[in-house]
Amino acid sequence: MKDAHYLETEPIGPLYEWFADETAVTSPTWERLCRWIAATPAVQDRLATLPGMARQPNRFLAAIRYLGGPTAPGPAFLAWLEQEWPRIEQVVRTRITQTNEPGRTAVTAPLLAALPQPVALLELGASAGLCLLPDRYSAAGLTFPSAVTGTPPGDAAEMRVAARLGVDLNPLDVADPDTRRWLRALVWPEEEDRETRLRAALEIAALDPPEVRRADLTQEPHQVVGTLVDELRQTAPDATPVVLHSAFLAYLGESDRQAVCEAIRASGARWVSMEGIRVVTEVEARLDRIGDPPDPTAFVLALDGEPVGWAQAHGRWVRWA
Ligand SMILES: C[S@@+](CC[C@H](N)C(=O)[O-])C[C@H]1O[C@@H](n2cnc3c(N)ncnc32)[C@H](O)[C@@H]1O
Numbered sequence: 001m002k003d004a005h006y007l008e009t010e011p012i013g014p015l016y017e018w019f020a021d022e023t024a025v026t027s028p029t030w031e032r033l034c035r036w037i038a039a040t041p042a043v044q045d046r047l048a049t050l051p052g053m054a055r056q057p058n059r060f061l062a063a064i065r066y067l068g069g070p071t072a073p074g075p076a077f078l079a080w081l082e083q084e085w086p087r088i089e090q091v092v093r094t095r096i097t098q099t100n101e102p103g104r105t106a107v108t109a110p111l112l113a114a115l116p117q118p119v120a121l122l123e124l125g126a127s128a129g130l131c132l133l134p135d136r137y138s139a140a141g142l143t144f145p146s147a148v149t150g151t152p153p154g155d156a157a158e159m160r161v162a163a164r165l166g167v168d169l170n171p172l173d174v175a176d177p178d179t180r181r182w183l184r185a186l187v188w189p190e191e192e193d194r195e196t197r198l199r200a201a202l203e204i205a206a207l208d209p210p211e212v213r214r215a216d217l218t219q220e221p222h223q224v225v226g227t228l229v230d231e232l233r234q235t236a237p238d239a240t241p242v243v244l245h246s247a248f249l250a251y252l253g254e255s256d257r258q259a260v261c262e263a264i265r266a267s268g269a270r271w272v273s274m275e276g277i278r279v280v281t282e283v284e285a286r287l288d289r290i291g292d293p294p295d296p297t298a299f300v301l302a303l304d305g306e307p308v309g310w311a312q313a314h315g316r317w318v319r320w321a
Pocket of ligand 1: 124170245247251
């Protein structure tokens with residue numbers, strides 16, 4: 001993940017060339033469209049009018065799906081863009097990339113299971129809170145296929161969650177039909193299996209929506225994390241408090257990331273993270289413990305800042321150290 005500065009300032013052509021590479025492995029449709037945009041000034045001129053983070057390719061691509069627009073390059077796409085621009089612009093300016101991937105629980109649950117049970121979870125950057133519900137998915141028979149190499153640190157079936165709470169800049173409501181539509185639109189074409197399981201996870205979550213509080217973790221992270229961990233200790237005094245985060249820290253600048261990690265340490269909670277290779281400085285410094293990444297887009301799983309394995313970004317495979 002490039003930082004916000006890059007997304008806000010990079011010219012549209014190179015930005016979409018970069019995103020074509022990001023999507024190439026799993027989404028040929030987005031790769032093709034992004035390469036075409038990177039070579040088509042008429043589209044770039046439109047997209048260049050968007051401010052700041054609204055230029056993020058993921059937002060425009062999700063808006064296409066959300067609005068039911070064409071996904072193939074060519075004259076029909078250009079015509080749609082011209083005709084629908086006010087609606088597209090409204091979506092892209094008001095919604096943010098909050099992809100919530102419940103498949104990540106397939107690789108975080110065995111790690112949570114290795115801690116003294118039950119656990120009390122605080123998820124940072126929780127979006128709609130779908131990563132807070134591993135026990136509820138398995139109780140409902142929803143599984144997320146994940147190819148496992150090595151020995152998992154714990155047995156997910158033995159994990160028990162005594163309390164759960166999320167925090168996000170913009171908490172999403174799993175029960176709101178329009179929010180669900182946006183979350184589905186964020187899944188890339190050719191990843192229909194993810195979308196199917198996302199729908200199922202949303203159904204389960206909506207039966208008893210996880211609580212996600214609103215907070216900006218770049219503001220007073222010590223206070224926010226400390227207070228919420230204390231709250232979990234009071235709600236579930238016999239549980240192990242755990243701060244959990246996945247695909248979140250990359251959205252923060254480096255000093256804010258550092259401050260959040262220090263806040264987690266200071267809270268005294270256990271710490272489970274699943275982030276990109278270079279995102280958590282202290283985890284990156286110890287990567288030699290787990291060998292080279294199977295591919296450069298792999299995420300690092302870490303417990304209390306110690307890397308314990310590599311995982312595909314959406315939990316499709318895991319390689320435990
Ligand atoms: C890509 S989503 C990941 C959601 C979830 N953790 C998962 O793994 O599916 C990143 C989330 O981080 C949140 N976020 C970004 N910056 C934040 C900040 N400064 N404070 C709190 N949340 C933030 C976004 O709103 C978004 O919901």
